[in-house]
Amino acid sequence: MAQNAKIAGLTDELVHSILQFDPTTNKQAYKRAKDLAARGLRGHQYARTNQFDVKNIFAGLDEKCRIKNRDDLADALQLRLQKLEGISNRFKPEFLSLLLQLSDRPLENTRVEALDLLKPPSPPLQLTWNEILEGDPYSDEDIWKDIDYAVESSGDEQIPPKRKKQQPTPATSVDEDDTYDPGTCIDPTNDALVSDVEAARFWSSHPAEDGAKIDIMELQAVRETLFMLAGLQTSLFTVDKERSSVRVNARFKLSQAIPATIDHLLSQLASIGKDILRLRQWTRRPSTLPLIQTFEAATRKRLLDYDDRLSQLQRRYLVPKSPVAVSLLALYNDVLVESEQILRLSQIVSDVEPRLLINPFSHLEELFTQTTLAQMTLQKSSFDFFSTMLFDCLRTYLKPIRRWMENGELGANDETFFVFQNDSGSDVASMWHDRYVLRRNAQDQLRSPSFLQPAALKIFNTGKSVIFLKELGHGYALLNELDSEPSLEHHSVCGHSDDVPLSPFPELFNAGFERWIRSKYSLASASLRTHIFDTQGLMRILTIFQMLYLGSNGAVFENFANAIFERMDSGHRGWSDRYMLTELARSIFSDVLQAQDAEKIVVRSAKSKDQGPSVKGLAAVSVDYSLHWSILNITQRTAMPIYQQFHTALLQTYRVKYLLQRARPTRSHKIKNAAQLIYKLQHRLTWFVDILRSYYTETVVAFTSRDMEAAMGKAEDIDQMADVHVKYVAKLQERALLSSDLQPLHKAVIEMLDVGVLFAKTVTELDGSKTVRTRPSAPQRKSSAPLLDQVQLSDTDDDVEGDGGVAASKAARRSIGRSPTEALQMVDKEFTRLLPFITAGLRSVGRVGAEPMWEQLAERLEWECKKDRY
Structure with a gap:
């Protein structure tokens, strides 16, 4: 422990010495740096070989x-x-x-x-003199023969004539040392040229009279002007680098022109030099942000090109190819042409410099605007100047985008990138929506260049897709399948034509940037989409949801509902045991689901607050399905309550249908007295429940699921899949009258179902038969089912009373102490009152919400009330 504490202390000192900032300002970055250092300093875990x-x-x-x-x-x-x-x-x-x-x-x-075989080849034997003499002995007789000296030799060659000796120079000590005289290497001085050079130094001249101005030539003024524009010290212009100002020196004049004209002309040139000087000084200021450093480097490159053009102007006067007329006015016109773009760049720097620390990519937006403006005004030179500079500066901004889209990585403390990690420890089930977020400013605007914002969502989703695939263990395949990205330069976007492109530059840039993003987005989104649909089986999961929660398979759902109702009516206290209910659901749904899918079903039952003759208590029964975390990022946990709400609505409908089927009257004396009313109410309530169940499953679920499946097939990434699913469950909730805006209508429907429960209870009591056992714990109750016990009123029972929707629990209380015939008459009265309220409400909201399903449901509910039916 002491060793670990010592290492931890040394690690803290190391991180402090490198980062040099207070850990309290950015705890997340400090913790990450400390973890990296600790992993690097950790001892080797493998022992050496003995x-x-x-x-x-x-x-x-x-x-x-x-x-x-x-x-x-x-x-x-x-x-x-x-x-x-x-x-x-x-x-x-x-x-x-x-x-x-x-x-x-x-x-x-x-x-x-x-x-x-491993032995190296033997080196060759060393050559000996004996071996040499054996091949060429030196005792040959020919070597002692006489030489023929008559043969032509080099001595017979013609000797060239000797050069005449030069006149000797006077003897010096140098000659005695056999060296050259340095004086012979120096050209004689031309005094006339020296005089001309001294005369050209006009700045060192003094006027003949005090207060008089020194007269200079126009060529000298041209040279001084070019020096000043190049950022050099001159005599004709006074340069104050601290204040970034350039002024004309009043000591000099040009006698061959009107003074006022020359002063105005030189003042205009000084104004140009002042703007360029300010731009040169800005590029020498140090900056820490890479985006601004790139902007400064691009500006310095344009200044070098500008200096090169100034050198060409100087060359025209220094080494003219033909006679040139020296004119300060002509120079001014040439300088205006050559300085047009650099002056506009100087103005851009002046405008964006105060904003760079707050908005580090404001220069990109300004360059984009200037490029668009130059193209609209058909200024080819300005368009090329600002377009190339924009792409040079954009190259640095694309680096974090490329790293995010290819590897799903973010730079440490990169405040210039519009993506940041919100919660590194978030649950993987909500990783797509919670772990990474877009960076926005105080005005809730995306913190990125405005011209890149249309593609920001694709960039954001591509990086999240890469991270998603890495979590699934498939991220390595992306790096191997990445194609070479298309070039994003001036020529690839704007073409190689000598004219200004006809298409607007924003459209050209968006098309080029879309191609650049598509090279990375398509692969990541397609890989993730394939994995979600094929490997994880998204559509199969949604089909299972439709069977479990939405009753798409009516036969299986009815078997499940009836099994629950039978356990409830049995009167046993353990009917709501979640293990028993889970096994029951798995055995029923295994007929239409695979074994591994059926094993993921879990049924729970909570203690209900509604213990009266109401279907509200069925909300205590809930069904859960275990999902992989990747699917949970699409379905999201917020959608599960809506599924449960729809499931409860179906159970309530099936519950009333179940009770009505088991409340058929017999031929007893009591039944005969109220037979007509009982058959009438049985028909009406059964008809209402059947239409409601048909509307839920055959209309709402069928049409909404069909639209969802079509939209899900077109979704490219998880964002679009999740959005399709959110709209799907919201549409289900709204069309099934379960949303908060339609609460009065849903409440009226529940009251109508409660009327059916009250009717079944009354018929059972009237018949006197005990078709369903009561709970042993409540023998004093006369209900035929646990949900048909004595009602407990709540404050919300009378919410719709003023609109014709009388609460069934209130009607049930009124039925206490009355005869069965009177109770049946009250049920008939409540049905007659609730049905017009429901149909009128459906027509009203159908006109407002433009939902034809509600109009059709109202038509079906009013079918019996119309007299012109045949």
Whole structure:
């Protein structure tokens, strides 16, 4: 523990010395840096190979070879081990251990003769004199023969005539040293040229009278002007670098022109030099942000090009190819043409400089605006100037975008990128929506260049898709399948034409940037979409949801609902045991689901607050389905309450249908007296419940699911899939009258279902038969089902009373103490009052919400009320 504490302290000191900022200002960055340092300093977890064990193994191998009568192999091994003793290497035990582990039965498979193949070839024998003399002996008789001196020799060559000697120079000490005289290497001085040079130094001249101005030539003024524009010190212009100002020196004049004209002309040139000087000084200021550094580097490059053009102007006057008329006015016009773009750039820098610290990419937006303006005004030179500069500066901004889209990585403390990690420890089930968010400013605007904002969502989703695939273990495949990205430069976007492009520059840029993003977005989104649909089975999961929660398979859902109702009516206290209900649901749904899918179903039952003759208590029964975290990022947990709400509405409908089927009257005396009213109410209530169930499953679920499946097939990424699912469940909730805006209508429907429950209870009591046992714990109750107990009123029961929707619980209380016939008459009265309220409400909201399903439901509910039916 002491060692760990010491290492932790040293790690803190190391991080402090490198980062040099207060950890309290950015705890997340400091914690990440500390973790990286701790992992780098952590000790090696693997032990070194024991060299003594290796030595003992080789000794044992040598002994084994000799015992097995393989002395030749033992001698060869011993010889090479002795040679290794003279070689020092810290990893020698590891090498020998590796060889031992790679060996395969050396006694049986090793042939000592094969070692001869490893011997290097013998070097060639050294040549001796005996071998040389054998081929060419020096005792040959020919070497002693006389030489024929008559043969033509080099002495017979013609000797060239001697050059005449030059006149000797006067003897000097240098001649005595056999060296040259330095004086002979110096050209004589031309006094006339010296006088001309001194005369050209007009700045050192003094006027003949005090207060008089020094007269200079126009060529001198041209040269001084070009020097001033290049940022050099001049005499004609006074440069104040601290204040970034350039003024004309009043000591000089041009006598060949009107003074006022010359002063105005020089003042205009000084104003140009002032703007350029301010731009040069801005590029020398240090900056820490890479975006601004790139902008400064691009500006310096344009200044170098501008200086090169000034040099060409100087060359025109210094080394003219033809006679040139020296004119300060002509120079001014040339300077205006050459300085047009650099002056506009200087104005851009002046405008964006105060905003760069707050908005570090404001220069990109300004360059984009200037490029668009130059194209609209058909200024080809300005368009090329600002367009190329825009793409040069954009190259740095694309680096974090490229890293995010290809690897799903973010730079440390990169405040210029519009994506940041909100919660690194968020649950993977909500990783897509919660872990990474878009950076926005105080005005809730995206913190990115305005011209990149249309593509920001694709950039954001591409990086999240890469991270998503990495979490699924498929991120490595993206790096191998990435194609070369298309170029995003001036020529690739705007073309190579010498004219201004006809299409607007924003459209050209968006098309080029879309191609650049598509090269990365398509692969990531397609890979993730394939994995979600094929591997995880998104559409299969949604189909299972339709069967579990939406009753798309009516036969199976009815079997499940009836099984629950039978357990409820049995009167046993353990009917709501979640283990029993879960096994019941799995066994029923296994007929239409695969075994691994049915095992994911879990049914729960909470204690209900509504213990009266109402279907509201069925909300306590809920169905859960275990989902993979990748699917949960699409369905989202917020959608599950809506599924449960729809599931409860279906259970309530099936509950009333279940009770009505089991409340058929017999031929008893009591029934005969109210038979007409009972059959009438039974028909009406059954008809209402059947229409409601048909509307839920055959209209709402069928049409809404069809639209959802079509939209889901077109979704490209998880954002679009999640958006389709959110709209899907919202549409289900609204069309099924379950949304908060339609609460009065839904409440009226529940009251109508409660009327059906009250009717079934009344018929059962009137018949006097105990078709359903009551709970043993409540023998005093006369209800035929646990949900048909004595009502407990709440404050919300009378919410729709003023609109014709009388609460069924209130009607149930009124029925206490009355005869069964009176209770049936009250049920008929409540049905007659609630049905017009529901149909009128459906027509009203159908006109407002433009939902034809509600109009159709109202038409079906009013079918019995119309007299012109045949």
